[in-house]
Amino acid sequence: MDDPTLEADVFARGCLSRETLQSATSRWGVLALAALAESDYRFSALRRRVDGVSERMLSQTLQTLERDGLVVRTVLEAIPPKVEYSLTPLGRAVADHLTSLIRVVEEHVPTVAAARIEYDARR
């Protein structure tokens, strides 16, 4: 969406808001943001928290989130230098909604498991 007089609409395929939504809800984006909602993280600790992500995928994910203004990368002066990731205010707002969503999903695992059994039995 290059025309700022148009209202943002994630349902419109060219809208920047759809791109941002999709970075925030990408496979690793959603988990990286939810982890950063708990605390700031150094890269390697974040990678341990987001179980299963490769170094390359986490690095790409963080770059996309940083570019969209959701995450800040801070280089701390030290030898060797330390790099820390944290949320911007917008990143915090997005991550809070993701955390609420995650809570709903985690609480309803038995509902999902039962729905799958029922669905698979009908096939």
Add this chain to the structure above:
Amino acid sequence: MDDPTLEADVFARGCLSRETLQSATSRWGVLALAALAESDYRFSALRRRVDGVSERMLSQTLQTLERDGLVVRTVLEAIPPKVEYSLTPLGRAVADHLTSLIRVVEEHVPTVAAARIEYDARR
């Protein structure tokens, strides 16, 4: 997560809750759920609402959401038969959080656009 005594944890790579989170936040899952939060939809109308989705991708997305108990597919008796999609109570809870997330993202398009300009200027 096959052991129901373990607590669900999206950060654990084998947990069912992570799979469900990722269906709900997939590229088309998030938009299909947000559309169904507005109203029930017939397949073709939903496809028009979710601008850019192919018939095949929407169909796969809806099957995954139905299997996880987020969406219900109802065949209405008519000639020709009509198929309608709606949210389950769990789908509604998930979609409400996605809708709040979408609102934040849509409202902050100028912040994101400014962050991108700033990021790209630093490279």
